[in-house]
Amino acid sequence: MIDFITLCDYVGTFAFAISGIRLASAKKFDWFGAYVVGVVTAVGGGTIRDVLLNATPFWMMQLSYLVISGLALLFVLIFRKYVVRLNNTFFIFDAIGLGLFAVVGIAKTLEFGFPMWVAIVMGTITGAFGGMMRDILINEEPLIFRKDIYALACVFGGLIYYICVCLDVPLYFTQFVSAVSVFIARVVAVKYHISLPALKGEE
Amino acid sequence: MIDFITLCDYVGTFAFAISGIRLASAKKFDWFGAYVVGVVTAVGGGTIRDVLLNATPFWMMQLSYLVISGLALLFVLIFRKYVVRLNNTFFIFDAIGLGLFAVVGIAKTLEFGFPMWVAIVMGTITGAFGGMMRDILINEEPLIFRKDIYALACVFGGLIYYICVCLDVPLYFTQFVSAVSVFIARVVAVKYHISLPALKGEE
């Protein structure tokens, strides 16, 4: 089980880093700048969570996150021409990462003794704020605020997590179901173009 | 006294959230994105303060701040057409919030054992950095850096706080006078169009 979770974690980190590096490259950032944006996209959400929880940021405990982001940079450098064709693959990887990150954020917050609603907020931050920081760094309006169901998929997964906890579902199964819910919500939303209405401006 | 303070806290939170939601709606953010911007505007300054003080962010201790931000979203959704007419009301609410937030920031920092100058900085951060984070999220140059007297009103209130402390004024009266000073400084600055000169660029 641990191995499968670790794999999903790395797949998600890779996909998040790729998305940061690609958007940075569209802005003509240099290699190192693109790498920084990739890292921030991959670990930014979890870092904000850990700072708010007053925990040591997770990526400072093991080198793998920076290494995987480096591999993502290499991947984009080497397979530049083919990256576009892999859009669907990256989308799936990204959705896997979103689901896993959300559940990791929820579980960690509950371990720290916070109530469920804080955990759901932290799951959403873990999943979605890396992309938000990416968009701030490349000076664009955050996509997550206008794009299909993204952050909201994390909230949905959090509610599923809560229901499972109320029903005394075993922990691992709760986490599995919750992560899969995020994944499905995200995939279904994109496939059927489901999105929240925009708030019409009055001014 | 507690009740009056709590009321002001909620009024300020509501007004700050409204300002975030309105600016997000002008950018065509979706409902959830607008809600996130509203929450960040309302609790962002206090969160930075708490992170710098190494305290658990205040909004993670009670649900009310997220709920009030949700009410602000509902309010904007329902009373869309009338929101503009309420500009003056929101301005007053916002100024009340600014005064209260600044004083809360000062008091909490002093409780943590920091000297007065740190407390004044933290009061200013509590009052003004939520608006700064809002402007970063919607990808605009921060308004507080160019608009009338805003952050500076918090500094002014901090100096009043300091003078009261030096004069041995009772704590509650000190806080009341300080918050009112921020409020008045803000209202007078806007009413009489008082603002700091812009720094002329040389390059």
Added chain:
Amino acid sequence: MIDFITLCDYVGTFAFAISGIRLASAKKFDWFGAYVVGVVTAVGGGTIRDVLLNATPFWMMQLSYLVISGLALLFVLIFRKYVVRLNNTFFIFDAIGLGLFAVVGIAKTLEFGFPMWVAIVMGTITGAFGGMMRDILINEEPLIFRKDIYALACVFGGLIYYICVCLDVPLYFTQFVSAVSVFIARVVAVKYHISLPALKGEE
């Protein structure tokens, strides 16, 4: 030795604040807004480092950093016309600050018991993320991601630090050599227009 280090620290703080204030003035920020940008540029990198290390931000322990940023504001206000002519001087000051900040970040992180690779990351954050926050505040794409060798000079200095540690070089000499390496890397990169290639966008 302490005195020389403190001097470099102040020189770096002054130069970083000047760069923030000048870019803010180009955006017509008011005096206080420009001051805030100056302070964030000067202390922002070290603040992120301290938050990640779970330490009290360094500038909250002594008033000097805010005072030096205030002097930088005064300097820009008074010598507005002559500031452009001093570009080379500011560049040297900035490079001195970069070297010192990077080494301070590395040393502090090692004191907290983290491994060398975390220290190198923290040195880079200390040196380069103040400028990144400056660019976010003034709503520009971060320069450090596209400009010559900047953040990478900090990484280079960190590697030199690591080599010195492996060779059992005395601590003060290690720190001196490391800071000088950052300085030289930065100056050489600018003088000979050495920069990383931009990542070509594929989309």
